[in-house]
Amino acid sequence: MSVHxxxxxxxxxxxxxxKARGERISMLTAxxxxxxxxxxxxxxxxxxxGDSASNVxxxxxxxxxxxxxxxxxxxxxxxRAVERALVxxxxxxxxxxxxSRKALAATVRIMKESGAHAVKMExxxxxxxxxxxxxxxxxxxxxxxxxxPQSIYKFGTYTVRAKExxxxxxxxxxxxxxxxxxxxxxxLEKIPAKLGKKVSETLTIPTIGIGGGKHTDGQxxxxxxxxxxxxxxxxxxxxxYLNLFDEIKGAVEQYSADVKSRDFPNDKEQY
Ligand code: KIV
Numbered sequence: 001m002s003v004h005x006x007x008x009x010x011x012x013x014x015x016x017x018x019k020a021r022g023e024r025i026s027m028l029t030a031x032x033x034x035x036x037x038x039x040x041x042x043x044x045x046x047x048x049x050g051d052s053a054s055n056v057x058x059x060x061x062x063x064x065x066x067x068x069x070x071x072x073x074x075x076x077x078x079x080r081a082v083e084r085a086l087v088x089x090x091x092x093x094x095x096x097x098x099x100s101r102k103a104l105a106a107t108v109r110i111m112k113e114s115g116a117h118a119v120k121m122e123x124x125x126x127x128x129x130x131x132x133x134x135x136x137x138x139x140x141x142x143x144x145x146x147x148x149p150q151s152i153y154k155f156g157t158y159t160v161r162a163k164e165x166x167x168x169x170x171x172x173x174x175x176x177x178x179x180x181x182x183x184x185x186x187x188l189e190k191i192p193a194k195l196g197k198k199v200s201e202t203l204t205i206p207t208i209g210i211g212g213g214k215h216t217d218g219q220x221x222x223x224x225x226x227x228x229x230x231x232x233x234x235x236x237x238x239x240x241y242l243n244l245f246d247e248i249k250g251a252v253e254q255y256s257a258d259v260k261s262r263d264f265p266n267d268k269e270q271y
């Protein structure tokens with residue numbers, strides 16, 4: 001399969017040009033150097049250092065516990081690996097809700113210490129001030145609407161958002177606001193496909209869906225889910241491209257058996 005490589009390095013402007021000419025945007029999560037190197041070589045347009053690292057890398061139940069220092073550690077590992085992709089970093093919970101000064105301080109640390117290219121924040125009108133302050137410092141911001149996992153205790157469940165008219169109307173209003181104040185793209189998580197289509201057609205900035213249907217301008221998945229490293233997560237929107245949990249487990253079982261049977265190392269595998 002050939003990968004479109006018109007852009008040497010992906011910028012926020014490149015993403016907007018892709019939307020303008022109808023080219024879909026691919027985005028995956030990355031948390032470490034080795035995986036980011038593979039994903040970048042595979043031609044993915046955007047790497048998201050998601051706060052899903054809290055679940056995937058650290059085993060927490062939610063994204064809330066991950067710290068700013070931990071996000072910076074993950075982001076700097078990813079940035080060192082990347083030659084082409086745009087690297088976007090989630091602002092962790094507690095660093096932008098209610099304080100735009102805190103949002104800017106966290107963003108400055110992320111940008112200076114990791115070398116990432118942009119940040120992402122969850123929410124609409126409620127976090128407008130934080131987004132505006134970060135944008136005014138010259139840092140590109142990606143929005144995130146629909147199911148926003150940092151608010152899981154408010155929602156109480158990870159089911160599809162904005163099925164009701166009132167919530168759908170608020171989402172459209174928030175999406176327009178994020179575009180107006182200067183966000184370069186918006187993630188739409190777990191919303192009806194019809195609503196994903198409406199928002200994508202209304203905005204000129206790209207929408208990136210995860211469970212947002214086939215009409216969003218791009219798609220994002222958690223890498224460990226699409227590669228089948230995680231096993232017990234089966235949302236409808238997830239397409240698994242590999243079953244690495246079982247493949248890696250098989251390799252480990254074989255290695256262990258080889259060590260115990262003294263098959264490994266053999267004469268050629270020693271000095
Ligand atoms: O943290 C994350 O991985 C995300 C994606 C699910 C969009 O925000």
